[in-house]
Amino acid sequence: MPESPTDPTLAAEARLPLAGLRVLDLTLARAGPTCVRHLADWGADVIRVEPPGNNDGLGGARDGFDQVNLHRNKRALSIDLKNPAGHAAFLKLAATADILVENMRMQVKHRLKIAYDDLKALNPRLIYASISGFGQTGPYSKRGGVDQIAQGMGGLMSITGEPGRGPMRVGIPINDLTAGNLLAMGIMLKLYDRERTGQGGYVHTSLLEAQVFMLDFQATRWLMDGEVPGQAGNDHPVNIPMGVFPTADKPINIAASSPKLWDAFCKAAGHEEWLRVPDWQTVTGRSADRARVNATIAEVTRTRPSDWWVQRLEEAGIPCGPVNTIREVFEDPQVQHLGMAMPMRHRTRGDIRVVAQPVNIEGVETGFYRDIPELGEHNEAILMEAGLTREEIADLKAKGALGGA
Template structure:
């Protein structure tokens, strides 16, 4: 394989749980040399059991160095790493890094080219600065739970840790922007993202309905809040999604359903009318879709140019022929677990590829290797082990 696209960058990973590891995973999959710093006891339990699916999926393509940053010798090893590094990523609560003296200003003094990324629950300053961050808290505070679920159901969390994941992805984007800018300025900078900020950004048009239109969105359940009819419809053997936004698409849907009466009904003739009469229209559509199987409707609707698809369980997702074609997973050999299948990147480049080249390491698996790269000899390494610095 050709040289990995980010292989020239060394990344020090101080992150735990999910948002931070998600950011670092983006860099690691594209070839960055990632050194994951863990406590001497390891980070198992912070993201699930070490050999569990979550932890294994989050931390592939990294090397593990165990290090006690509370000991002066541990901090000295960290400083040596920083002098050689391009990126440091951390998701401590804001006060912790200052207490350990591994904040941006302290490390920038060692390496002005350093790109330092911080991921927090609510931001590096402000009234909620010191609150502990957690995905579901951000989902609620950021408005997502008020627009998720069936009308009148009460707040519902999204089924994935969307605030964690997007905060990590946005942080990775910020890191890459800072590395590109460094090519012009020669200097690093402090990149910041937060679960709350990422969550609000992901509200997108729902947020704009308030900021521009002064409309407070509510729960719409499986129906799209503004594009109607778009939602879940029962069939003879299950349910399907149909998305028929706009008048032209609605007419195609009516034709595919052999439902001229829906096309000519004045209550449904306009976007506004379909919105006002959403429940009645959905009921009429569903009375028709119940007459055939999901597979039959999906084939007929897509042939007519109307977006439609199944509602897959997780096993069905990975059995789907298009998912298999996209090659969204990779298998990697693991010493303890055998072959492990992890979730891949959704981005493809025509010349350079992402790669899963190594499984999630055991705690401290690369400690001696990294220390030797920093210039420590066997005697010094043995002494660090004896004093439980590493």
């Protein structure tokens, strides 16, 4: 394992919950890096293992916004796993690792001879973690999958968007992000189990599993009641009023569907007569008359600006909030208070900001954000930690097994 850090940044890192754990990061694109980012942010020694000349498919420069945000807080090793000498060196490194994370197509790791079955005898404590498109087994296991494919196959696009407008993807790669978050949780569970058993194991999920899991109540509407959910646009599928309403300047979200909140909303809006409309006295009745309820409310909300409505409804205890652009999100005082834009120093771009960790552990601050490493930047240090000599590393270079400078 690496020696105890001596500089202030690494000393702070050493006090984080995952300090002392070594992670081999063989991930690409987004789902796998999302998982690894949690481990890196909380202090694990993450080694990004890349082939020479790597281009992981994100489509941006190595110092671009996506790469920097996804691959911060890592060291970098560039090694050719198809090269016999490179493969042998990687096995020595794998013997020192606590965790390996990959999200290649299912069959690729077997072809490279770096699958869990190839490594478990070498390192019984290794926790091997995988994300695939559709699962490690089954009829779709060899298929490649990306986020939008899983959004469609997993039902999300059928319930997203306005009725009658056709399927619609959501605006973020929700399956990549969810699968990465779930795999990070699975790794934590297996780490806890390893404390008791001393044994590692195989942890895996897929984009499809993540998507089906995230259907949540929409899935159980079908599983338990046989109801196939449809598109509801900006309205809540079953509760009303709960959705987007116009104001004099920008839209706001209002959630006032319960009997108590509906009563408070009608009074705050200055229209207590809505409480006496027979069809609107229950959620079921309002849902059946959804178009008229929404249109009636909209005629009132558009007469005042969003700030006025948010203040008035908040005072009445009604959940509400503006529909912000991304710029407005990071200008929001609560987002600024939560520190969701984390400062970082980049070697070429100077002072930048990245998205901060959303997990809060009282008394513990991640606080360190290390620049994305250059390809193969830490080749020699990492391989020496794995037991290779400088002569052996020079031989790897001569055999074309290492990339980078």
